[in-house]
Amino acid sequence: xxxxxxxxxxxxxxxxxxxxxxxxxxxxxxxxxxxxxxxxxxxxxxxxxxxxxxxxxxxxxxxxxxxxxxxxxxxxxxxxxxxxxxxxxxxxxxxxxxxxxxxxxxxxxxxxxxxxxxxxxxxxxxxxxxxxxxxxxxxxxxxxxxxxxxxxxxxxxxxxxxxxxxxxxxxxxxxxxxxxxxxxxxxxxxxxxxxxxxxxxxxxxxxxxxxxxxxxxxxxxxxxxxxxxxxxxxxxxxxxxxxxxxxxxxxxxxxxxxxxxxxxxxxxxxxxxxxxxxxxxxxxxxxxxxxxxxxxxxxxxxxxxxxxxxxxxxxxxxxxxxxxxxxxxxxxxxxxxxxxxxxxxxxxxxxxxxxxxxxxxxxxxxxxxxxxxxxxx
Amino acid sequence: xxxxxxxxxxxxxxxxxxxxxxxxxxxxxxxxxxxxxxxxxxxxxxxxxxxxxxxxxxxxxxxxxxxxxxxxxxxxxxxxxxxxxxxxxxxxxxxxxxxxxxxxxxxxxxxxxxxxxxxxxxxxxxxxxxxxxxxxxxxxxxxxxxxxxxxxxxxxxxxxxxxxxxxxxxxxxxxxxxxxxxxxxxxxxxxxxxxxxxxxxxxxxxxxxxxxxxxxxxxxxxxxxxxxxxxxxxx
Numbered sequence: 002x003x004x005x006x007x008x009x010x011x012x013x014x015x016x017x018x019x020x021x022x023x024x025x026x027x028x029x030x031x032x033x034x035x036x037x038x039x040x041x042x043x044x045x046x047x048x049x050x051x052x053x054x055x056x057x058x059x060x061x062x063x064x065x066x067x068x069x070x071x072x073x074x075x076x077x078x079x080x081x082x083x084x085x086x087x088x089x090x091x092x093x094x095x096x097x098x099x100x101x102x103x104x105x106x107x108x109x110x111x112x113x114x115x116x117x118x119x120x121x122x123x124x125x126x127x128x129x130x131x132x133x134x135x136x137x138x139x140x141x142x143x144x145x146x147x148x149x150x151x152x153x154x155x156x157x158x159x160x161x162x163x164x165x166x167x168x169x170x171x172x173x174x175x176x177x178x179x180x181x182x183x184x185x186x187x188x189x190x191x192x193x194x195x196x197x198x199x200x201x202x203x204x205x206x207x208x209x210x211x212x213x214x215x216x217x218x219x220x221x222x223x224x225x226x227x228x229x230x231x232x233x234x235x236x237x238x239x240x241x242x243x244x245x246x247x248x249x250x251x252x253x254x255x256x257x258x259x260x261x262x263x264x265x266x267x268x269x270x271x272x273x274x275x276x277x278x279x280x281x282x283x284x285x286x287x288x289x290x291x292x293x294x295x296x297x298x299x300x301x302x303x304x305x306x307x308x309x310x311x312x313x314x315x316x317x318x319x320x321x322x323x324x325x326x327x328x329x330x331x332x333x334x335x336x337x338x339x340x341x342x343x344x345x346x347x348x349x350x351x352x353x354x355x356x357x358x359x360x361x362x363x364x365x366x367x368x369x370x371x372x373x374x375x376x377x378x
Numbered sequence: 379x380x381x382x383x384x385x386x387x388x389x390x391x392x393x394x395x396x397x398x399x400x401x402x403x404x405x406x407x408x409x410x411x412x413x414x415x416x417x418x419x420x421x422x423x424x425x426x427x428x429x430x431x432x433x434x435x436x437x438x439x440x441x442x443x444x445x446x447x448x449x450x451x452x453x454x455x456x457x458x459x460x461x462x463x464x465x466x467x468x469x470x471x472x473x474x475x476x477x478x479x480x481x482x483x484x485x486x487x488x489x490x491x492x493x494x495x496x497x498x499x500x501x502x503x504x505x506x507x508x509x510x511x512x513x514x515x516x517x518x519x520x521x522x523x524x525x526x527x528x529x530x531x532x533x534x535x536x537x538x539x540x541x542x543x544x545x546x547x548x549x550x551x552x553x554x555x556x557x558x559x560x561x562x563x564x565x566x567x568x569x570x571x572x573x574x575x576x577x578x579x580x581x582x583x584x585x586x587x588x589x590x591x592x593x594x595x596x597x598x599x600x601x602x603x604x605x606x607x608x609x610x611x612x613x
Contacts, residue, residue: 027482027521034459034479035582041472244467246475246578253578294580326581372472 036249039374043243043256043349043367049142050237050351050364051078052229053200055167055188058152063160067153072102072167074148076186076200079140080362085171085355086136089148090180091155094165094191096207099179104154106132108147109139116280136172140356142363165190168205171265171355180205182305183265183355187223199229204263216260216317224318226260226351237366239319245347245369250329250340254347255293256367259320261313262304265354270325271361272335273346275376282343285334286359290349293324304354323349342377346370404435405606408550412599414449420593421458421563421586422484425451429599438498445511445534447488447556447597453566455481457586459577460569477583480568482518488556489513490534504539505552513558515565522568530560540603550601561593 058070074089089102111127131137137146152158168187170180184205188198203225210222216238218224227237243256254270262268270287292298298309303320307313312321329336335344349367356362410429416422426449433443458480465473490511496503511534517526538552563586564570577583 027518028455028478028480030462030476030478032478033476034456035477038461038475038477038579039472040463040467040475042467244578248475248477248579248582251579251582255578326579370470370472372470374471374474 038246038248039372040244040246041369041372043241043245043254043347043369045237045240045242046348046365046368049078049366050227051076051186051200051202052227053077053146053186054229055193055198055200057167057188057190057193057196057198058164059196061163061165061190063152063158063162067160068151070152070164072150072152072164074150074167074169074188075145076148076169077145078142078363079144079146080353080356080364081140081360082138082171082353082355083357085173085183085353086138088136088170088172088176088180089150090166090168090170091152091158091162091164092166092168093163094189096166096205098162099168100155100158100162101135101176102150102155103135104133104150105135105137106130106149107134107137108149110145110147111141112143112145114143140363170205171353173355183263183353185263185265185353201225201229202227202263216319218318224263226263241349241367243323243349243367243369245371247341247371247375250336252287252325252327252329252341252347254287254325254349254369255322256324256349257320257322259323259366261318261320262351264304266304266351267301267354268303268320268323268366269350269352269358271348271350272341272344273348273361274334274343275345275378276343277378279345279378283334284361285332285344286361287325287327287332287347290323290325293322294326297324297326339375339377341371341375344371345376402435402437406433406435406603407431407606408433408601408603410447410550410552410599410601412597414447414451414556414595414597416451417594419563419587419590420558420561420595421454421566421589422593423452423454425449425484427597427599429601431601433494439495441494441496443492443494443507445488445490445492445509447486447490449486449488450483451486452483453481454586455479456584457563458567458569459583460567460572460574461577462574477577477579480521482521482566482568484518484566485516487514487516488532490532490556492534501542502539503542504537506537507535507552507554509534511556513556517566517568526565528562528565530558532559533557536597540601546605548603548605550599550603552599552601554597554599556595556597558593558595559591561591563589 053076056073090099092099109129113125115123117123171183187205192198206223208222210218239260241259245254268290272285274283276282289301292309292312303313329340347369348365351364352362408431412427414427415424427447429447431445433441435441462476463473467473490509492507492509494505494507496505511532513532515528536554540548540550542548
């Protein structure tokens with residue numbers, strides 16, 4: 002009898018188990034798994050990288066009046082530096098001799114914009130001048146610099162030395178006889194039209210790479226990230242793209258197809274907060290860019306070394322993919338309810354290491370506009 | 379350990395002394411009910427199983443048989459995350475993404491042939507069995523939008539015991555390990571191979587264990603054993 006009781010109990014248990022196993026767990030769209038996500042594309046922005054042009058003197062070597070052999074460098078899209086100084090150098094075409102220009106007359110034009118009562122933008126330029134300086138540190142998205150100097154200000158520039166290259170470097174300490182490693186802006190007379198040459202942004206080296214292979218310089222060849230026209234309109238020589246998705250407290254940016262940063266630069270990510278009228282109200286630093294999941298290796302040193310060979314290529318010099326994952330748990334300014342309330346934009350920036358990290362510079366490469374479902378207005 | 383050995387020895391002695399009740403060339407039929415628990419990497423929940431065994435005793439020690447098991451269980455939903463996108467990320471407003479855990483019920487038909495060795499007793503007969511078979515997994519048509527099946531080989535091993543209730547009937551308890559060969563977890567994913575699997579939040583969803591090409595299932599069943607013609611058989 003005990004065996005029969007055991008049998009009955011066992012049979013009933015097995016039947017119950019089978020019945021429960023037959024309960025279906027089909028998914029329906031009415032039961033999303035966790036928070037909803039809101040995604041938007043990272044799109045390349047208009048001209049934002051360092052850019053400009055150089056007016057060379059008419060004579061390659063010194064004219065009868067070297068003080069009149071003016072060199073005019075027009076720059077915009079520069080970072081404000083905290084640990085370095087923009088320094089101007091002259092060189093011959095093969096860059097075997099550098100001479101520093103030491104008396105710079107700089108006219109800075111800052112353009113501020115406001116919205117009038119009719120809703121139209123009003124632009125207000127403010128011009129300041131400094132003379133006789135050896136370098137400068139200021140920058141910003143709304144500033145243009147006209148740097149005027151001449152070959153006569155360059156101590157050591159012999160009358161017979163050719164002036165075929167103008168280079169703007171970032172020097173972290175007292176400049177030496179030649180520019181340091183951050184040789185990020187330059188123009189060549191050989192590429193000038195009527196002595197006017199567009200600035201190239203990248204890493205200067207004496208030789209010019211093949212135009213068809215500009216992203217893959219060999220040793221000794223210049224590495225160009227962006228070129229400017231003779232009117233100073235710059236454009237990146239590659240088209241990155243990506244996607245931002247916000248899901249609850251988590252923001253993910255996955256993007257690809259970047260040129261590696263020039264020496265002395267790195268990629269970072271910012272979120273931009275809007276006020277109640279939709280105007281910019283502040284920025285939040287989302288950190289240095291990393292490789293995608295699961296490695297999340299910092300790409301801060303990708304300008305000089307290769308921290309992640311699976312994602313950073315040496316030939317061509319590109320970053321195959323980048324990623325960022327942040328949570329508002331560690332970002333107090335965005336830890337609202339709902340999270341990321343009032344944040345309207347996410348920007349991938351290229352920024353000088355000599356600038357203040359965490360303060361957004363002007364060099365936005367990609368931008369994503371967060372949907373209203375995230376920003377809340 | 380010594381106590382366990384003594385118990386086993388006592389059982390062996392007692393059953394051997396009563397072994398005369400299992401006869402040669404005897405058929406038996408066992409209907410079974412129970413559960414099947416796949417290993418974690420198989421991404422299946424514990425399910426139910428209904429089985430039908432037919433045995434033929436070659437002699438009182440050895441037998442052969444066939445087994446048909448019908449199993450039904452649900453996939454582990456959390457292992458099959460996909461996303462449904464609404465809208466266009468490339469235009470203003472972007473897109474909205476619903477994350478879904480794509481669970482579905484799976485029916486599995488398992489057919490095997492086995493050999494067994496038993497320690498026959500008057501009331502109690504423990505046995506060991508091993509065999510080879512074939513399993514057919516059938517996914518849910520409603521979730522997948524089509525009929526999908528997977529047919530592969532299996533290996534079976536197990537042990538059990540049957541209790542005699544009368545000359546014709548008995549109760550059988552057994553535990554079997556069914557190893558499914560060429561197992562594919564991707565087969566269980568209704569969104570396999572589709573862009574909906576791209577999940578940009580891998581850190582925020584628990585990752586299943588690494589997939590394997592075999593799945594070990596542990597099956598416990600309670601059976602009703604029937605011997606046509608009685609224990610003594612027809613001879």
